Amino acid sequence: MKLKIDRSAESHSREARRPSRLRIGMAAACLGAFIFCGCRLDMHIQPKYLPYEPTSFFADGRSERPPVPGTVARGQLRLDELFYTGRENGVLVDKFPFPITRADLERGRERYNVYCTPCHDYTGSGQGMIVRRGFPQPPSYHIQRLRDEPAGHFFEVMTDGFGAMYSYAARVEPADRWRIAAYIRVLQLSHNARISDVPESERSQLSQSSGNQNSAQSTGQAQ
Amino acid sequence: MGQIFHRSTNMVSRISIYGAVLIIAALAYALYAIAMSPWYTNVGVKLQQPVPFSHRHHAGELGIDCRYCHTSVENSSFAGVPPTQTCMTCHSQIWTNSSMLEPVRASYRNDTSLEWQRVNALPDFVYFDHSIHIAKGVGCTTCHGQIAEMPLTQRAGTLYMSWCLDCHRQPEKNLRPKAEVFDPFYQPPSRLHAVTVDGMEFTDQLTMGRYLRKEYKVASLQYCSTCHR
Missing domain, CATH: 1.20.5 (Single alpha-helices involved in coiled-coils or other helix-helix interfaces)
Incomplete structure (x- = not known):
C-alpha cells in the first residue's frame, strides 16, 4: 500500500517536469537524424564516370564509348603513309619516317624488352618465355629472309599482326613501333657484324665494351 | 522502500x-x-574474379613486364586494365582448352567486357595519377605489394590518407632508381644488398632516397589540392 502511494507521488512530480524531458528527447532525436543524414556517400561515389566504370545507360555496360564509325578526331587524320603504314605508294620501304638517334634506340630497346621479349627473347632468336611455354616459335631475326626485309615490314607486322602474332597497335604507339624496328636492326647487326664494320679508332675498345654488353644482357635476362 | x-x-x-x-x-x-582490420580496409582480401588471374604466374614466373598489360601506366592517371585482346595475344595459342579461361574466350568472341572486381579503388574525391609516381621513381611494388608473389591479386595498402601522406611527407623512404621501377623483385638497399645508381653504391635506403629525391626533383607535396582537386 505504502509503495503505491510513493509511486503516485513520484509520478506527480514527474508530470511537472514532463515538458522539459520531451524537449530533450526531441532534441536528441533531431540530433540523431541530423547525424545519420550526414552519412551519405555523395562525395565518395560522384555522378561521373571514372575509367572502366560500368554504366547501365548503354546496353553493353561500358561507360567508355568507341568512336562512331567514320569519325576522325582532330589531329588524328593519318595522312602520313610512311609513318602509319611503313609503305610509300603501297610498297614497303626500307627507311624510317624520322631520323633515329641514340635516344630513339634506347627507347626502342626498352619497348622491345617490354612487348617483344616474351616471345622473341632479348636477343631476337625467338626463344622467349612464352615460346618455352608452348607458343608457336617465331622465326629468328637473324635469318637471311628477315635481314633482307625492309624496315617497313617490321613496322607493319607490329601494326597488323602476322601469323599467330596479334596486332600491337593498341599497346605500342606508331613512333615507338618505329623505334622498336630500329632496335631490331641493332639486334640483327649485333649478330652479323664484321670487324671491318667497326671504325679502327674504336676497335681497341671492343673487348671492353663486349664485357659491358654481357653484363647489360644478364641484368636484362634477370628482369 | x-x-x-x-x-x-x-x-x-x-x-x-x-x-x-x-x-x-x-x-x-x-x-x-x-x-x-582487413574487414574494413580490404587489405589482403581476395575478391571473386571472373577468371582467377595470377600475377605470381604472369609477372613473377614468366617475367612479363607490368607494362605489357598495364600499357597506360607511364602516361596516364590510370594504369589500364588490359582489353581481352591482350589476354588472347598468348591465350589464342596456349591453354586454349582450359575451362578456367572460357570467360576470356567468350569475352573475345562476343565482344563483351570481362567484369573484373576492383582491388584498389579510391573515393571519387581523390585525384591520383600513376604516371607522375612512375616518373619520379616510385616502384609498382611500393604501393601494390609483392605482386609477383600473389596467386590472386589483393590490396596491399590501406589507401588511407595517412598512408598516402606517410610517403608524401618523406618520399626518400620509398624512392628507387627509375630503372628498377617495374622490377617486381626489387629489394631496397641494405647492408647485405647494395643498389647502384649512377655508378654509386648505396647500402642504405634513406641515403639513396635523399640522393634520388634531389636527382629526380621529387617535391614533398602536402597541399590539400594536390589530391583533392
Missing part, C-alpha cells in the same frame, strides 16, 4: 568510475583495430 541495489554494487560503481578512462581507451583502441 527496500534497497534496489545490493551493497556490493558500490564496488561496481567505484570500479566503473575509475575504469572510465580505461573503457574509453579500450573503445578507442577497438575503433582503431576495426579501422585497420
Whole structure:
C-alpha cells in the first residue's frame, strides 16, 4: 500500500517536469537524424564516370564509348603513309619516317624488352618465355629472309599482326613501333657484324665494351 | 522502500568510475583495430574474379613486364586494365582448352567486357595519377605489394590518407632508381644488398632516397589540392 502511494507521488512530480524531458528527447532525436543524414556517400561515389566504370545507360555496360564509325578526331587524320603504314605508294620501304638517334634506340630497346621479349627473347632468336611455354616459335631475326626485309615490314607486322602474332597497335604507339624496328636492326647487326664494320679508332675498345654488353644482357635476362 | 541495489554494487560503481578512462581507451583502441582490420580496409582480401588471374604466374614466373598489360601506366592517371585482346595475344595459342579461361574466350568472341572486381579503388574525391609516381621513381611494388608473389591479386595498402601522406611527407623512404621501377623483385638497399645508381653504391635506403629525391626533383607535396582537386 505504502509503495503505491510513493509511486503516485513520484509520478506527480514527474508530470511537472514532463515538458522539459520531451524537449530533450526531441532534441536528441533531431540530433540523431541530423547525424545519420550526414552519412551519405555523395562525395565518395560522384555522378561521373571514372575509367572502366560500368554504366547501365548503354546496353553493353561500358561507360567508355568507341568512336562512331567514320569519325576522325582532330589531329588524328593519318595522312602520313610512311609513318602509319611503313609503305610509300603501297610498297614497303626500307627507311624510317624520322631520323633515329641514340635516344630513339634506347627507347626502342626498352619497348622491345617490354612487348617483344616474351616471345622473341632479348636477343631476337625467338626463344622467349612464352615460346618455352608452348607458343608457336617465331622465326629468328637473324635469318637471311628477315635481314633482307625492309624496315617497313617490321613496322607493319607490329601494326597488323602476322601469323599467330596479334596486332600491337593498341599497346605500342606508331613512333615507338618505329623505334622498336630500329632496335631490331641493332639486334640483327649485333649478330652479323664484321670487324671491318667497326671504325679502327674504336676497335681497341671492343673487348671492353663486349664485357659491358654481357653484363647489360644478364641484368636484362634477370628482369 | 527496500534497497534496489545490493551493497556490493558500490564496488561496481567505484570500479566503473575509475575504469572510465580505461573503457574509453579500450573503445578507442577497438575503433582503431576495426579501422585497420582487413574487414574494413580490404587489405589482403581476395575478391571473386571472373577468371582467377595470377600475377605470381604472369609477372613473377614468366617475367612479363607490368607494362605489357598495364600499357597506360607511364602516361596516364590510370594504369589500364588490359582489353581481352591482350589476354588472347598468348591465350589464342596456349591453354586454349582450359575451362578456367572460357570467360576470356567468350569475352573475345562476343565482344563483351570481362567484369573484373576492383582491388584498389579510391573515393571519387581523390585525384591520383600513376604516371607522375612512375616518373619520379616510385616502384609498382611500393604501393601494390609483392605482386609477383600473389596467386590472386589483393590490396596491399590501406589507401588511407595517412598512408598516402606517410610517403608524401618523406618520399626518400620509398624512392628507387627509375630503372628498377617495374622490377617486381626489387629489394631496397641494405647492408647485405647494395643498389647502384649512377655508378654509386648505396647500402642504405634513406641515403639513396635523399640522393634520388634531389636527382629526380621529387617535391614533398602536402597541399590539400594536390589530391583533392
